Amino acid sequence: MKKPYNWNNLIDSFDDCNCPYAYIVGYYLSRFDRDAYKKLGFGNMTETHEKIGSVLEISSNTLKNFRDAFDPYHENSRKGWWQRELWRFEKEIYEGFKVYSEEELYSLxxxxxxNPKRNFEDFFEFDYSRVADNNTIFPDEVREIEETIILKEGSIRQIKVNAYERNNQARKKCIEYYGTNCYVCGFDFENVFGEIGKDFIHVHHLIPLSEINQEYEVDPIKDLRPVCPNCHAMIHRKNPPFTIEEIKNLLNTNN
Structure with missing residues (x-):
């Protein structure tokens, strides 16, 4: 991912801000509004603010205030902090990321x-958008289709790029059967991170959806496996992806 054009000014302005990551998230939520909340998949606005706040170690109201700073500059129904100008670091965030696409900001x-503890520059050292699809980066972009009884996946629709309808029931049934520990390395998010890690896991499709050109009935037990984000990313380090057994063997060989 490319760095913002005002990189040096942006980094310098962070000295005036005690939580720049939260402001960047607030900018994303303000700019893309309802679409952003839906895509992140945390629930409604309040639920999203609470969950993101717990990750970034701020209150949900603080995140809301950060979003409010940018609302007057975007076309949404919220007035935000219209009575004041952007502070320096807010202005640098606004100027630096306004040319970014929704997909780029979502990825960031x-x-x-x-990775809330990672150095900011590290996010721009590797093009995460090229590692498989967005579900490799974050697991919650799934559409709930409660009316669907037969679990179907892989129905391709053309927007700007091919995207896939993913049935949330398939994910749920996979997790009900296998649990939320990583099927490759055994990592347990709840055991390590406590409450915020509860039920957090990616679900990997053993058959790449890009290889399927028509709807198929997915078997959550045979076709899906729970994997942690690290192992999921490693599986997709090549195309076609590594198998789970190949990644397990690499893990055992190097540890």
Missing amino acids: VCNILN
């Missing part, structure tokens, strides 16, 4: 939430 926000 997902990586911030997955």
